[in-house]
Structure formats: structure tokens, C-alpha cells
Amino acid sequence: xxxxxxxxxxxxxxxxxxxxxxxxxxxxxxxxxxxxxxxxxxxxxxxxxxxxxxxxxxxxxxxxxxxxxxxxxxxxxxxxxxxxxxxxxxxxxxxxxxxxxxxxxxxxxxxxxxxxxxxxxxxxxxxxxxxxxxxxxxxxxxxxxxxxxxxxxxxxxxxxxxxxxxxxxxxxxxxxxxxxxxxxxxxxxxxxxxxxxxxxxxxxxxxxxxxxxxxxxxxxxxxxxxxxxxxxxxxxxxxxxxxxxxxxxxxxxxxxxxxxxxxxxxxxxxxxxxxxxxxxxxxxxxxxxxxxxxxxxxxxxxxxxxxxxxxxxxxxxxxxxxxxxxxxxxxxxxxxxxxxxxxxxxxxxxxxxxxxxxxxxxxxxxxxxxxxxxxxxxxxxxxxxxxxxxxxxxxxxxxxxxxxxxxxxxxxxxxxxxxxxxxxxxxxxxxxxxxxxxxxxxxxxxxxxxxxxxxxxxxxxx
Amino acid sequence: xxxxxxxxxxxxxxxxxxxxxxxxxxxxxxxxxxxxxxxxxxxxxxxxxxxxxxxxxxxxxxxxxxxxxxxxxxxxxxxxxxxxxxxxxxxxxxxxxxxxxxxxxxxxxxxxxxxxxxxxxxxxxxxxxxxxxxxxxxxxxxxxxxxxxxxxxxxxxxxxxxxxxxxxxxxxxxxxxxxxxxxxxxxxxxxxxxxxxxxxxxxxxxxxxxxxxxxxxxxxxxxxxxxxxxxxxxxxxxxxxxxxxxxxxxxxxxxxxxxxxxxxxxxxxxxxxxxxxxxxxxxxxxxxxxxxxxxxxxxxxxxxxxxxxxxxxxxxxxxxxxxxxxxxxxxxxxxxxxxxxxxxxxxxxxxxxxxxxxxxxxxxxxxxxxxxxxxxxxxxxxxxxxxxxxxxxxxxxxxxxxxxxxxxxxxxxxxxxxxxxxxxxxxxxxxxxxxxxxxxx
Numbered sequence: 001x002x003x004x005x006x007x008x009x010x011x012x013x014x015x016x017x018x019x020x021x022x023x024x025x026x027x028x029x030x031x032x033x034x035x036x037x038x039x040x041x042x043x044x045x046x047x048x049x050x051x052x053x054x055x056x057x058x059x060x061x062x063x064x065x066x067x068x069x070x071x072x073x074x075x076x077x078x079x080x081x082x083x084x085x086x087x088x089x090x091x092x093x094x095x096x097x098x099x100x101x102x103x104x105x106x107x108x109x110x111x112x113x114x115x116x117x118x119x120x121x122x123x124x125x126x127x128x129x130x131x132x133x134x135x136x137x138x139x140x141x142x143x144x145x146x147x148x149x150x151x152x153x154x155x156x157x158x159x160x161x162x163x164x165x166x167x168x169x170x171x172x173x174x175x176x177x178x179x180x181x182x183x184x185x186x187x188x189x190x191x192x193x194x195x196x197x198x199x200x201x202x203x204x205x206x207x208x209x210x211x212x213x214x215x216x217x218x219x220x221x222x223x224x225x226x227x228x229x230x231x232x233x234x235x236x237x238x239x240x241x242x243x244x245x246x247x248x249x250x251x252x253x254x255x256x257x258x259x260x261x262x263x264x265x266x267x268x269x270x271x272x273x274x275x276x277x278x279x280x281x282x283x284x285x286x287x288x289x290x291x292x293x294x295x296x297x298x299x300x301x302x303x304x305x306x307x308x309x310x311x312x313x314x315x316x317x318x319x320x321x322x323x324x325x326x327x328x329x330x331x332x333x334x335x336x337x338x339x340x341x342x343x344x345x346x347x348x349x350x351x352x353x354x355x356x357x358x359x360x361x362x363x364x365x366x367x368x369x370x371x372x373x374x375x376x377x378x379x380x381x382x383x384x385x386x387x388x389x390x391x392x393x394x395x396x397x398x399x400x401x402x403x404x405x406x407x408x409x410x411x412x413x414x415x416x417x418x419x420x421x422x423x424x425x426x427x428x429x430x431x432x433x434x435x436x437x438x439x440x441x442x443x444x445x446x447x448x449x450x451x452x453x454x455x456x457x458x459x460x461x462x
Numbered sequence: 463x464x465x466x467x468x469x470x471x472x473x474x475x476x477x478x479x480x481x482x483x484x485x486x487x488x489x490x491x492x493x494x495x496x497x498x499x500x501x502x503x504x505x506x507x508x509x510x511x512x513x514x515x516x517x518x519x520x521x522x523x524x525x526x527x528x529x530x531x532x533x534x535x536x537x538x539x540x541x542x543x544x545x546x547x548x549x550x551x552x553x554x555x556x557x558x559x560x561x562x563x564x565x566x567x568x569x570x571x572x573x574x575x576x577x578x579x580x581x582x583x584x585x586x587x588x589x590x591x592x593x594x595x596x597x598x599x600x601x602x603x604x605x606x607x608x609x610x611x612x613x614x615x616x617x618x619x620x621x622x623x624x625x626x627x628x629x630x631x632x633x634x635x636x637x638x639x640x641x642x643x644x645x646x647x648x649x650x651x652x653x654x655x656x657x658x659x660x661x662x663x664x665x666x667x668x669x670x671x672x673x674x675x676x677x678x679x680x681x682x683x684x685x686x687x688x689x690x691x692x693x694x695x696x697x698x699x700x701x702x703x704x705x706x707x708x709x710x711x712x713x714x715x716x717x718x719x720x721x722x723x724x725x726x727x728x729x730x731x732x733x734x735x736x737x738x739x740x741x742x743x744x745x746x747x748x749x750x751x752x753x754x755x756x757x758x759x760x761x762x763x764x765x766x767x768x769x770x771x772x773x774x775x776x777x778x779x780x781x782x783x784x785x786x787x788x789x790x791x792x793x794x795x796x797x798x799x800x801x802x803x804x805x806x807x808x809x810x811x812x813x814x815x816x817x818x819x820x821x822x823x824x825x826x827x828x829x830x831x832x833x834x835x836x837x838x839x840x841x842x843x844x845x846x847x848x849x850x851x852x853x854x855x856x857x858x859x860x861x862x863x864x865x866x867x868x869x870x871x872x873x874x875x876x877x878x879x880x881x882x883x884x885x886x887x888x889x890x891x892x893x894x895x896x897x898x899x900x901x902x903x
Binding site for chain 2: 095098335374
């Protein structure tokens with residue numbers, strides 16, 4: 001069945017619903033298990049389906065540690081961990097997992113590497129056994145490294161065939177520069193040319209360890225059995241004594257930075273505007289969430305109303321905040337046919353000014369509060385969502401009552417508070433704006449916004 | 463790319479023997495109003511929310527040239543005004559009540575999916591009932607929304623090489639049946655549908671007897687049913703819509719599509735005509751599609767990506783459709799790969815299946831994976847509503863959800879060989895290649 005949806009999933013919010021009657025909805029408190037080597041795993045038994053979700057964050061093994069010339073090595077290391085162990089080849093690993101219909105993955109974020117496993121309860125012992133073998137005795141074969149490198153190089157090329165994907169890569173580099181938060185998980189053509197399997201082995205050896213690791217297990221299993229299985233899988237592992245991960249401060253754009261990428265065959269122009277946001281756990285979170293929901297975070301938001309609903313300029317327009325421990329990012333994005341890009345960006349700049357000047361009506365604030373509250377419970381429905389939330393809250397020292405406070409905070413947001421968040425966070429003077437489109441048809445429309453740096457999509461890199 | 467869901471959405475195979483008590487056929491309460499509206503209710507009090515899924519038996523298979531894409535357009539216009547709800551108010555009222563929604567149109571069905579706090583149920587039912595036959599198609603909004611669809615098409619098809627190739631392969635492989643065009647429709651049709659034609663199409667297909675309403679979540683059955691009767695009961699039944707009569711004629715030889723355009727990497731796709739879900743041969747073909755294409759241990763991933771390193775990605779499979787559609791293989795070749803070799807490898811693997819069939823272990827793998835998928839989809843109220851809705855629409859009755867695993871489990875190995883021999887033939891095949899302009903390196 002091929003389907004077309006009304007709204008692209010990526011526009012649908014990170015945070016979902018609770019009406020006022022639902023104040024009682026809470027994240028269930030997990031139990032704390034401690035493995036023999038000190039790894040903490042939060043546990044919750046659920047019985048509705050015969051499934052288990054397991055998450056484990058390995059502190060310090062993320063991309064924050066990457067030297068610039070080895071961009072992507074954290075993600076590449078996570079990928080290679082599953083490509084063979086002391087006893088199993090890569091094909092045996094994938095065969096065993098696929099046979100059970102299980103999902104096991106290793107990935108790298110900025111400040112940690114992560115294991116995630118989702119499977120039927122009856123298969124959990126076997127899945128943990130494989131996860132343990134991958135984590136504690138990976139083979140890191142040269143041949144597998146070469147295959148992964150080729151796949152990444154090809155992926156970087158194909159990104160440029162789709163302007164909607166390409167604009168994200170160009171924006172990331174234009175905004176973050178060489179900061180580790182701007183590293184591509186795929187690496188770059190230059191970094192992939194430099195890295196070897198030996199570098200991946202060294203990265204693993206230096207950064208993968210049990211110190212500070214935090215996990216969560218949610219599913220249909222008894223606590224005693226869960227603890228025994230986790231101890232057998234990970235309790236004897238020590239690994240590296242990874243140095244604390246430190247990230248340099250985020251870049252903050254001073255003034256306006258404009259970048260135009262010429263893609264001669266594009267029939268629409270795609271853009272992203274970005275500016276500093278706020279850090280994970282910042283007390284401005286409820287205000288900023290209520291504000292952004294109205295500005296660009298849901299279907300009837302200002303951006304979507306003015307660009308899509310009233311004028312039919314685009315299929316989707318929106319904005320969001322990305323939060324990290326060291327700070328955050330505000331982003332707005334959309335696309336329209338080449339001849340309309342000037343009209344669309346005029347609307348954008350009008351709205352960016354208007355939100356700080358005028359704020360929102362009382363009815364808008366009520367609607368936004370209800371929406372954020374009402375869409376919240378479904379975000380915690382699955383075992384995987386609960387496990388992911390426990391790990392995120394614990395890893396970032398936010399406390400398991402974080403969402404209780406957050407929801408209370410949402411209920412308390414006033415018109416003044418939302419306007420204050422807009423004044424503080426919605427950019428009018430300092431931002432980065434990247435457009436990918438057919439330059440011959442859009443260049444003249446863009447002149448009035450300032451001086452643009454122009455690049456061709458066929459130029460190497462991003 | 464939207465076709466990656468070939469097997470995703472509907473993999474719901476479950477046998478009664480495999481299900482614990484939590485999601486049983488007996489817990490789903492079935493009702494039918496006098497006007498023909500079928501209702502499925504499932505109480506689930508795990509979160510204080512509800513999922514309301516209203517599905518209509520209409521999709522691109524019901525369209526005709528000149529009106530391609532109109533099913534999807536009506537889906538958009540359903541949010542743009544009805545008798546009691548002004549244009550844009552559906553979303554505004556719903557969001558004020560804490561709810562959100564989406565909607566989707568496929569080849570065979572159109573679905574409206576609402577997620578909201580339990581106390582918004584009555585308002586949601588009232589608004590859904592109002593637009594079942596009361597959409598107003600305000601002329602000004604209609605023109606604006608037309609351009610939204612044009613933008614969606616530019617984004618989803620015209621600026622994406624894989625989608626461009628897919629649209630060409632589809633229209634080449636399927637000659638006569640309305641599956642010939644993509645759900646989005648042709649750009650010239652999008653730009654020229656007339657309002658009276660759109661309304662005529664809407665009146666034909668939007669009636670209670672052509673719909674199913676599914677409610678899962680935090681409500682009490684008797685009370686919910688009363689509300690449904692209150693709002694949907696007065697809607698008159700419609701004339702049953704005309705059946706789709708066009709039958710795709712047998713293909714007479716291999717077809718090939720070659721596109722040259724600006725691109726960094728080539729694209730490669732092969733499709734064969736394949737059985738509908740209502741054909742017993744659907745099951746052996748579905749098992750085959752998983753063994754060939756699902757996961758890194760699949761036969762084609764092993765050959766094309768791992769061993770011969772001709773591609774970085776391969777996916778696809780047997781689609782689930784009411785009328786016969788396609789078995790598709792999508793390959794992301796390496797920039798310098800020999801595309802003829804990719805085709806030859808695929809043919810070698812199919813020849814192996816035709817000669818030797820599958821192993822017991824491979825079949826067991828399919829059964830395990832589908833069971834795991836089934837439960838994964840049951841963790842949310844939306845997931846439950848979705849499985850019930852899709853099964854009811856595509857398979858014809860939701861009860862199939864509870865016995866479909868048996869249809870898989872009883873497939874015999876020789877049937878898989880027979881199906882492979884019947885469908886994977888030269889005459890049944892269409893091959894599409896997109897080559898970066900200037901020719902392949």
C-alpha cells in the first residue's frame with residue numbers, strides 16, 4: 001500500500017497530549033538495579049505484550065570526543081561493533097537477530113554511545129548474549145570497515161540528489177562549523193579517506209567502558225531474572241576508563257549569515273533558518289514549548305497557517321528546538337516553488353518580528369497548553385519509549401519527576417511568559433539561513449535579505 | 463521513500479493460539495448502524511486518551527484519468543470546512559481540546575486518524591460525523607489547497623530521483639488498472655480538477671456504508687456507542703459505489719524504463735505483477751518477499767550488498783492490495799556498479815528459489831518476525847486502531863487479523879516454488895534504471 005499523508009511525520013511534534021482532567025498521568029517510577037560492575041539499570045515490569053525493550057548509554061563514547069579529522073568515527077565504531085565478534089561473523093550476528101525478529105542496534109550520540117534492543121520476551125536471553133558479545137569482544141575486521149566506509153561515501157553522494165536532505169547537511173555545517181555537534185554521523189569524504197579499522201579499534205579501546213553507564217529495561221520479565229541476565233551479559237565487563245567528555249561552547253551566530261546552494265534541477269527551494277536555543281533541562285522549557293507550539297510546532301501554528309493553510313505555498317512549514325546539555329538550537333524550515341521563495345521568506349521575517357512584538361492571545365495560550373498536555377501520554381506508551389525516557393532522564397540528572405514538573409510548568413505558562421520566551425529565543429538579528437534551489441530562478445528574490453555566499457551543489461563536501 | 467512500507471504497515475499475522483489475553487477478537491465490540499456504518503470498539507484504559515480512526519473504502523484505485531489524485535485531494539479538503547465547522551476550524555478546535563490528527567490516502571483506502579484526550583470524544587465524533595457528507599469545498603480554500611498538493615508532489619516525487627523512477631516504472635508495469643498512477647496524481651490533473659467533479663467523487667464514496675469507524679482507548683463502550691449513534695445515525699446511507707472493473711491484462715514481454723538525468727548516484731528497480739491479498743498465492747509470495755528482502759540476513763542483501771558489493775541498500779517486497787499489484791525490488795546501486803550485473807544476481811537468486819525453494823529455518827524466521835512485528839504494533843492505542851482499520855479495509859474483515867498467522871503457517875514448501883515460478887517470469891517483469899546524466903561511469 002502506497003500512502004500519501006496529510007502531514008509529514010517529521011513535522012509532527014516531539015512532544016505529544018493530556019487534558020486538564022488528566023493531571024494524574026505520570027511516568028511510572030522504575031526500580032533501580034545495580035550490576036556487579038556498578039552499571040545502573042532502571043527496571044519496570046509491564047505485562048500487556050510479550051515484549052522487552054532494553055537501552056544502555058555508555059558515557060563518553062559519543063562524538064564529542066572525535067578529533068575533527070576523524071569526524072564520524074564514533075558512529076562508525078558503533079556500527080562496526082555489530083559486524084562480528086570473537087565467535088560470530090557479521091552475517092551470523094544479523095542472521096541470529098533476524099531469525100528472532102529482534103532489533104538490536106548500537107549508535108553514537110554526542111556524549112554517549114547507546115545500545116538498544118527490542119524483542120519478544122522469550123528471545124531476550126539470546127539477544128542479550130549477542131549484545132554482550134558485540135560490546136565486549138568486537139572483532140573490528142578490516143574488510144567490514146571497508147564495506148561500511150563505501151556505504152557511507154555513497155550515502156554522502158546521494159544526499160545531494162534530494163534538496164530536502166541536502167539542505168539539512170549544508171545547514172549543519174554552516175551553523176556548527178567544526179564543533180562536534182555539527183559532525184556528520186556518516187563522516188565526510190575527507191575523514192573517511194583518513195580513517196582505518198585500526199583507528200576504530202583504538203577509539204573503542206579508549207572510550208568504551210562500564211564507568212558511568214546507565215541503562216533501562218522495560219517489559220514482560222521478572223526483576224530477578226532480568227538482573228541475572230544483565231549481570232551475565234554486562235556485569236563482568238569493565239572496558240576503558242573513559243575520560244570525561246567535554247564539549248566546547250556552541251557557536252553563536254553574530255549577525256546574519258546567508259548561504260545559497262545552487263541545485264540547477266530543483267523545482268522547489270528548500271530553506272532552514274537557525275539560531276541559538278536553550279539547554280536541555282533549562283527552566284525556560286515549558287514557556288519555550290508553549291511558545292514554539294504556536295509559532296511553528298503544530299499544524300495550525302503561525303508558520304503553517306501563513307505559509308500552507310492561507311497561501312498554499314508549501315506542503316509543510318514548522319519550527320523546533322533542539323536541546324543539548326551545553327545549549328540548544330532553534331530551527332525553522334520549509335520549501336516552496338522557486339518563484340515563491342521571496343514571498344515565503346518575507347512571511348518568515350514578518351512572523352519572526354511579530355512574535356516578539358505582539359506575543360499571543362489568551363486563547364492561543366490555552367490551546368497550546370492543552371495541546372502539549374493532551375499529546376503527552378502517548379509519548380510514553382511503549383516499552384521502548386519508557387526505557388528511552390528513563391535513560392535520558394537519569395543520564396542527564398533530570399530526575400524521574402522531571403515530566404511531572406514539566407507538565408505542571410506547562411499548565412502555568414501565561415501570555416507574558418510565552419512572549420518572554422519569544423523575545424529571548426526567536427531570532428531577528430543573529431541567525432544562519434541556508435537555501436538550496438535553482439539559483440538562476442531564486443537569486444534575484446534573495447538579494448534584499450543581504451549578501452549571500454553561493455556554492456554549487458556539485459562542489460565537494462557541504 | 464513511501465514505498466518502503468511494502469511489508470511494514472500490515473504485517474499483523476497472529477494466530478489465536480499465539481495471542482495472550484490482552485488483545486482478543488472477543489474484546490473488540492462490533493456494531494453496525496442502520497445506515498451501514500460499521501463500528502469497532504476496543505476499551506483500553508492504559509492512558510487517558512483515545513484514538514478514533516475513520517476509514518473509507520476509496521483510494522487511487524477508484525479514480526480515472528483526469529481525476530487522478532482526487533482521493534488524496536479530498537482527504538486534504540476534509541479539514542477545510544464542513545456544514546458546522548468552518549475552514550480551518552477542525553484543526554483549531556481539535557488542538558484547543560488537546561488533540562492532534564493526520565490523514566492518509568493509499569491505493570485502496572483513505573484514513574482519518576485522530577488522537578485526543580478522552581474527554582474530547584464527543585467533540586471529535588461530532589466533527590467527524592459533520593464532514594462525512596458535509597464537506598463544503600469552499601472555492602477559495604480549494605484553490606489554495608490545490609497548490610499545497612502541487613508542493614507535496616514537487617517535494618515527494620519531482621525532486622526525488624527514486625520517486626521519479628518509481629512513478630515511471632509503475633506506469634509502465636501497470637497499463638490498464640488504476641494502480642497505473644501514483645496516489646498523488648499527475649501534475650496536470652492536480653492543476654485542473656473541477657470543483658463539481660471533486661464534489662461528485664466525494665458524494666459517490668463518502669457514505670456511512672462505505673466506511674468503518676474504529677475507536678480504541680479510554681471510554682466506556684455503551685456511552686461511546688450512544689454518542690456515535692447520536693452523531694452518525696442521522697447520516698443517510700449512500701448508493702453503493704461502483705466496483706472497479708478494469709482487470710490488468712497479462713503482460714506480453716519484459717518492459718524496460720531508462721531515465722537519464724542529473725544525479726550523483728543511479729537508481730535501479732524491478733517489479734513483477736503479483737497477487738492481491740485475496741488470492742491464496744499472496745501468502746507464499748509474502749513469505750518469499752521477506753526471505754529475499756527483509757533485513758541484513760536476507761538473500762538479496764547478502765548477495766548485492768555484502769558479497770558482491772554492487773549496492774548499498776536493497777529493499778521492497780510484496781505489497782498488500784485489494785487488486786493484483788506488484789512485487790517490487792528497489793536497489794540503491796553503488797555509483798560505479800554494473801546495473802546489468804545487479805539484475806543478473808537478482809535473477810540468479812530467483813532461479814534458486816524456483817529450483818530449491820526455501821529452507822525450514824527461513825520459513826520459521828518469517829513466522830518469528832511477523833509475530834514480533836505484530837506485538838510491536840499493539841503497544842499503543844493508535845497501533846491497535848491502525849491494525850484493525852487496515853485489516854478491515856484491505857483484507858475485507860478485521861477478524862482476519864486473528865487468523866492470518868494460520869494462513870502463513872500452513873503454506874507448504876512446494877507452494878512457494880510454484881508461486882515463484884508463476885510470478886517471477888520474464889513476461890511479468892518491468893525493469894527501471896535511472897542513470898546520472900552523461901552516462902554511467
